[in-house]
Amino acid sequence: MRRTIISTMMMPACLFLLVITQAHAQTSPLPSWNDGKAKQSVIDFVKRVTTKGGKEFVPVAERIAVFDNDGTLWAEQPMYFQLAFALDRVKVLASQHPEWQDKEPFASLIKGDVKGVLAGGEKALVEIIMATHAGTTTEEFDNIVRDWLASAKHPKTGRPYNEMIYQPMVELLRYLRANGFKTYIVSGGGVEFMRPWVEKAYGIPPEQVVGSTIKTKFDMRDGKPVILRLAEIDFIDDKEGKPVAINKFIGRRPIFAFGNSDGDHEMLLWTAAGRGPRFMGIVHHTDAEREWAYDRKSSVGRLDKTLDEATAKRWTVVDMKKDWKRVFAFDK
Amino acid sequence: MRRTIISTMMMPACLFLLVITQAHAQTSPLPSWNDGKAKQSVIDFVKRVTTKGGKEFVPVAERIAVFDNDGTLWAEQPMYFQLAFALDRVKVLASQHPEWQDKEPFASLIKGDVKGVLAGGEKALVEIIMATHAGTTTEEFDNIVRDWLASAKHPKTGRPYNEMIYQPMVELLRYLRANGFKTYIVSGGGVEFMRPWVEKAYGIPPEQVVGSTIKTKFDMRDGKPVILRLAEIDFIDDKEGKPVAINKFIGRRPIFAFGNSDGDHEMLLWTAAGRGPRFMGIVHHTDAEREWAYDRKSSVGRLDKTLDEATAKRWTVVDMKKDWKRVFAFDK
Secondary structure (H helix, E strand, O other): OHHHHHHHHHHHHHHHHHHHHHHHHOOOOOOOEOOOHHHHHHHHHHHHHHOOOOOOOOOHHHOEEEEOOEOOOEOOOOOOHHHHHHHHHHHHHHHHOHHHHHOOOHHHHHOOOHHHHHOOHHHHHHHHHHHHHOOOEHHHHHHHHHHHHHHOOOOOOOOOHHHOEEHHHHHHHHHHHHOOOEEEEEEEEEHHHHHHHHHHHHOOOHHHEEEEEEEEEEEEEOOEEEEEEEEEEEEOOOOOHHHHHHHHHHOOOOOEEEEOOHHHHHHHHHHHOOOOOOEEEEEEOEOOOOOOEOOOOOOOOOOOHHHHHHHHOOOEEEEHHHHEOOOEOOOO | OHHHHHHHHHHHHHHHHHHHHHHHHOOOOOOOEOOOHHHHHHHHHHHHHHOOOOOOOOOHHHOEEEEOOEOOOEOOOOOOHHHHHHHHHHHHHHHHOHHHHHOOOHHHHHOOOHHHHHOOHHHHHHHHHHHHHOOOEHHHHHHHHHHHHHHOOOOOOOOOHHHOEEHHHHHHHHHHHHOOOEEEEEEEEEHHHHHHHHHHHHOOOHHHEEEEEEEEEEEEEOOEEEEEEEEEEEEOOOOOHHHHHHHHHHOOOOOEEEEOOHHHHHHHHHHHOOOOOOEEEEEEOEOOOOOOEOOOOOOOOOOOHHHHHHHHOOOEEEEHHHHEOOOEOOOO
């Protein structure tokens, strides 16, 4: 009993020191961001919702922040990285599928003709995704993704794909979490393609990854339960699918959302329409030198109506070239 | 800088005091449990996985615990409480549906003939669920559930349904969380039927509720985004659906699982088949006086093959009558 009394008496001192440490750590958040409107809008928002007694204070439990992945947390050029994975995977699997030599879209792909593959449109892509993402257990697929990341290199930088993550966004995620936010990915990418690596890359655990899914099935194999990945789309987490998935998986409306393309439009609208303080942000790809410059006319990550909306509604638009000191951690 | 040094120097003292406080709080966990094998098995397991340097230590991030809801965290007799909600809802909606007077299963239900309704089997139930759970926005449905809980009373105890929660299980959830576990509900019940009340009842936030879902759709209504609940089943989170949903929503295999019926069999198997220490528990309804006594032959919450399996594999079987000092918080 005496010990409890002592510890209770000491508690205010401990809390006081913790507060000081935290305050100190917060004097220089977001080191890879240049000073400017974008950085300041983030810091101001966090201050408003975390100031106890302030009229815009938001309890910790409600500090939900959602981030698109492709083009928002990591790069997406010259093609979505998950597509690069699928194309590499077709090559690996080709020896087990002699029929692919004469069958599109596989025949073009095996010859290295990516343009021929993409000419097949969405149907071709779905066929490739199903052939490369299904037919394994969930554990096997997890290992396949890890192995690919350990060997594949990005065609422009020569870096592993999981190093093509935006250092300023990694800092933003960390800064939000240090201020009591729960950070989620809400991506059109496959959940099980992301989960093996996002925890290390972004500090986001598997249970905070929302994405597209294929159907799966519980089965017993040699007396051991497994989950099999089936060649059937379950849910596409893009556009109007994003608020639907946020509602289904998280069950709370975010107060903070970041995207980079028209695929994030509905997620941003859904976030904006809640009560109380809101933050909506867009990563605008403006840096042809350190990354890529693209927006309204890009086939990957098109940012058109959402850029107009962001401007009209004064959402935060990050000008990558101007606002970021560094893009990738491996930049000088 | 000086402040940081001071706080760093003081940190070990703070941590030491926190440890003492925690150790003290842990001397009497689970006050509503009688001493015995069931209680001891929980305490032993938690000690094994939280002992630093121990060979069975599990990092905090992997301490995932999943709980069935109906019959495991709250009662489920004389019928699933969500069904009671649906039946009450039919009565409320009947005035807007004159055609229900002559249409089964609604006609029986409006007359108060629940047996007649149940005679219609699963088809009748699905019709009732769709008529009562769809056709609103998610926000409207949230309010409907809250209003029902505020007025409806359990037929046997006269208590609000959200007071029919098992006090020993509430303590178990709290004890696990105090030891770094993340506690989830994985229930056959509807996610959006549970989310409005489980945080207050169990301390489980909306984003840690996995359950059955109907399809939903994003829409704009008077310029405002809404999510509409559609009259179409999306996913039934029962039996082999439970491991599938755990994989999809959580993306980690639990190390701790608690259920009470054959609907939890696959979830328990999936938990048991992981590497390292595992805890599988069953609530066995043996207390006809304070609660209900039922198992192998019950139409609600049947516990048959899972009871055999639990015995054979030495999973923890909680004998409600023997192991629990109190069942509900309102018991003496």
